[in-house]
Amino acid sequence: MTLVDVRQLVKHYAGARSWFGLGRAQPPVRAVDGVSFSIASGRTLGLVGESGSGKTTVGRTMLRLQEPTAGKVLFEENDVFALDPARLRALRRRMQIVFQDPYSSLNPRMTVEETLREPLQIHGLRGEVAALLDEVGLDAAFAKRYPHELSGGQRQRVGIARALSVEPQFVVCDEPVSALDVSVQAQVLNLLADLQARRRLTYLFIAHDLAVVRHIADDVAVMYLGKIVERAPAAEIYAQPRHPYTRALLSAVPEPNPRATRRRIVLTGDVPSPAHPPPGCPFHPRCPHPRKSERCRTEPPALREITPPAPPPGHLAACHYAEEPM
Amino acid sequence: MTAETPALLRVRDLKTYFVTEHGKGTARAVDEVSFDLYPGETLGIVGESGCGKTVTSLSILRLIPEPPGHILPGSLIEFEGRNLLALPAPELRAVRGNQIAMIFQEPMTSLNPVFTVGDQIAEAAIIHQHLSRAAARARAIEMLRLVGIPDPEERVDHYPHQLSGGMRQRVMIAMALVCHPKVLIADEPTTALDVTIQAQILELLDRLQQELGMAVLLITHDLGVVAGHADRVVVMYAGRVVETAKTDELFEHPLHPYTEGLLAAVPRIDALPARARLHAIPGQVPAATAWPTGCRFRPRCPHAWDKCLTEPPLLESGAPGHTARCWLVTEPERRQASR
Numbered sequence: 032m033t034l035v036d037v038r039q040l041v042k043h044y045a046g047a048r049s050w051f052g053l054g055r056a057q058p059p060v061r062a063v064d065g066v067s068f069s070i071a072s073g074r075t076l077g078l079v080g081e082s083g084s085g086k087t088t089v090g091r092t093m094l095r096l097q098e099p100t101a102g103k104v105l106f107e108e109n110d111v112f113a114l115d116p117a118r119l120r121a122l123r124r125r126m127q128i129v130f131q132d133p134y135s136s137l138n139p140r141m142t143v144e145e146t147l148r149e150p151l152q153i154h155g156l157r158g159e160v161a162a163l164l165d166e167v168g169l170d171a172a173f174a175k176r177y178p179h180e181l182s183g184g185q186r187q188r189v190g191i192a193r194a195l196s197v198e199p200q201f202v203v204c205d206e207p208v209s210a211l212d213v214s215v216q217a218q219v220l221n222l223l224a225d226l227q228a229r230r231r232l233t234y235l236f237i238a239h240d241l242a243v244v245r246h247i248a249d250d251v252a253v254m255y256l257g258k259i260v261e262r263a264p265a266a267e268i269y270a271q272p273r274h275p276y277t278r279a280l281l282s283a284v285p286e287p288n289p290r291a292t293r294r295r296i297v298l299t300g301d302v303p304s305p306a307h308p309p310p311g312c313p314f315h316p317r318c319p320h321p322r323k324s325e326r327c328r329t330e331p332p333a334l335r336e337i338t339p340p341a342p343p344p345g346h347l348a349a350c351h352y353a354e355e356p357m
Numbered sequence: 358m359t360a361e362t363p364a365l366l367r368v369r370d371l372k373t374y375f376v377t378e379h380g381k382g383t384a385r386a387v388d389e390v391s392f393d394l395y396p397g398e399t400l401g402i403v404g405e406s407g408c409g410k411t412v413t414s415l416s417i418l419r420l421i422p423e424p425p426g427h428i429l430p431g432s433l434i435e436f437e438g439r440n441l442l443a444l445p446a447p448e449l450r451a452v453r454g455n456q457i458a459m460i461f462q463e464p465m466t467s468l469n470p471v472f473t474v475g476d477q478i479a480e481a482a483i484i485h486q487h488l489s490r491a492a493a494r495a496r497a498i499e500m501l502r503l504v505g506i507p508d509p510e511e512r513v514d515h516y517p518h519q520l521s522g523g524m525r526q527r528v529m530i531a532m533a534l535v536c537h538p539k540v541l542i543a544d545e546p547t548t549a550l551d552v553t554i555q556a557q558i559l560e561l562l563d564r565l566q567q568e569l570g571m572a573v574l575l576i577t578h579d580l581g582v583v584a585g586h587a588d589r590v591v592v593m594y595a596g597r598v599v600e601t602a603k604t605d606e607l608f609e610h611p612l613h614p615y616t617e618g619l620l621a622a623v624p625r626i627d628a629l630p631a632r633a634r635l636h637a638i639p640g641q642v643p644a645a646t647a648w649p650t651g652c653r654f655r656p657r658c659p660h661a662w663d664k665c666l667t668e669p670p671l672l673e674s675g676a677p678g679h680t681a682r683c684w685l686v687t688e689p690e691r692r693q694a695s696r
Contacts, residue, residue: 081551082522182641183406212405212578214638217622221637239551242624245631265631283556285581287623289604297560298553301521 034072034233035093035126035201039065040102042085042092046306060306062088064257065102067334070250072200075227075234077248077265079241079280083302084254086237090203093235094126095119106201124154127194131206133186137178143189144174150197158196166229167192168222184215188222195226201233208243220246242284245269250345253277256313257305259334263346273337273348275320278357296357312350322352364393365572366417366436366457366540372429373409373416377646384645386412386426388596394540399566399573401587401604403580403619407642409596410576414542417441417574418453436540455485458533460526462545467529468517474501474528475513478535485536500531505561523554530561537569544576559586580623584608589678592616595653596645598672602679612681615654652683660685660693 041064046057063085070076080086091097093104095111104111109122130136137146144160151158161171167188178186187207194202204223208216224247227234238244244251245265252262253276261274272278279296298317303309309316315327334349373387387409394400404410415421417434419441434441436457441449461467469477478500479493488496494513501509504527517525526546533541543562547555563586566573575587583590583604590607592600592615600613611617621636640657643649649656652665664684673686685692 081553184641212642213580213619214405214622215641216624217635217637218639220624220635224632224634240624241552242626245626246624246633246635249632269626269631279553281626283552284626285555285559285579285585286627287580287584287608287620287625288627289584289608291584295556295560297556299557301523301554302551 032072033069034107036069036105037093038067038103040089040092041065041100042088043100058306061257061308062305066259068252068262070233070235072233073231074249075236075247077244077251078235078237078254079244079251080254081239081302083305085257086254087205090205090235090237094128094203124197125199126201127199128203128205129190129194129207132210133183133190136190137186139178143176146189147193147196150193154197156197163192163196183211184218187211187219203235205237223247241281256308258313261348264343267346273353274350275318275357276314320352320357322355326351362395365396366394368392369433371413371416371432373412373421373426374429376425382646385596385648386645387416390598392591392598392601394572394574396572397570398588399575399586401583401590402576402593403583403590404593405578405642407645408593410593411544414544414574414576417542418457418459419449454481455536456538457540458538459542460529460533460546462548468525470517473514473516478532481532482535496535500535504531522550523557526550526558534565538571540572542574580619595643595648597653597682600681606679612675612686613683614658614660660691662691
């Protein structure tokens, strides 16, 4: 059953004006440029992309932490962007977010207990701080501590406990383990998986690291320059990536195996600015696909089902030549 | 890299301590670290935050701010037969940036925003090699071309803010290599970069190392980066070297439980099946002001026994060229079957 449905989400930021506001306005930054997906209840969608791909903006706009430019988000049939403030607040209890940086996302002047009580008070709920701490693997003694007394991993556990305190159904996890060391990262990833199983949570898991996503996601969507370029069940996308960008991204992940014999696809050039996306396929200036043609420079490829449909169906790619070998 | 080749850089019993803010304690950030770097090789130093890898690299070039830091007497950093720690400042400056160069993690903050990239690359060539301004500028253009920056004649007059993160890291590399150093210290050179840009920079470093024949000290938290680019690896934990081996050997037969744990904790794209649970090392790296007694990994170790509480293990050789600081090397029967 679909819990969250995102339809043609668009978020543009007004371009900066040069010359202290007197000059011509720059073109808008198309951070998110028509993104659609849905997440079934209890499942995890991994949203992957590099800096500037728009993945974080998708997560924040879905929760209306930023106002969208266009598009629709349905949460159990509620139109999130059409709600009045009171109903939005009520809905926010059911959709929460865990931020990337556990150093800046906790108030340094509040104890752990105060941090965890605040959302409960806002929503008029009762909750046990000790039980919450226990659920995220922290001793009850942490309640009296301040963030500076905690390690990065402990802070992130507090951030998770804060999100869970109001008993949400849906949690946006925005790069929740990127700032953590590998041994602690594994602890927090396992914790998120355990909590999901225990509380039947639905996750949007935003990350730049395809290897991390593999350990938590059921489905994966890859973003490039504000658009989803490929989406598939996780096992499928890792085994049979179809979009040249996904293939390059996968081949660039450093593998902890000195005898790895993967073929590396090293992309040339940088990601173009989202204020000046290339015409046609946004990836075409860097695309290493042998079939790359004039069509790629002029005609934007639609996100479409691979033909013939892969078993299981639901493997989409936005490439004119997704079926051709690379 | 054979036993007969003398090491280019020898680090012996390096101890770098910091007096903490309120004078309450001493952080033993680097505590008796020893390793050798041979000509032409890439030596990886891996470890998590707080293990002492960056302090080690800064100590080599004496870039530790004093106070609060100090390198203890008895430490030795020998480069081509000279102890860098005993070198007078002018002689040290002749080595630093000239024969031993360094690139840092943050290409955004390591470049001066008010000078063109050409000026910044040329500076070292003017100081160390006494080139004229014109010759140094020509050298800067040549270096930009070497590191793969398109239109170097034009880019040489650009300021850092006009370049992307990947381009800035290329400029950093050009700056470091302008005097053709014998040793390049690369401290997390790709950590701030996206994975496709990281792949470009690592490939560039590999190519330049082959072309210029320099030795590289590659400091990283990423075992994947080490696996693909280092000849040998030093694993650090809690201010100490806990394991040293050739890269293949380390990944195939890790001896130290920390190395084993770290390898098992790395998320993998080739893992089967998807959503596989990761192995996690319990607990966290302790504070440098209060390292545990005995073996510093003991509180997190699945194999620890009473000896580990009282006797700090020594670096023992488990195989030729493979050492680990763990009592299991000499008492392998103590290894717990399950992990």
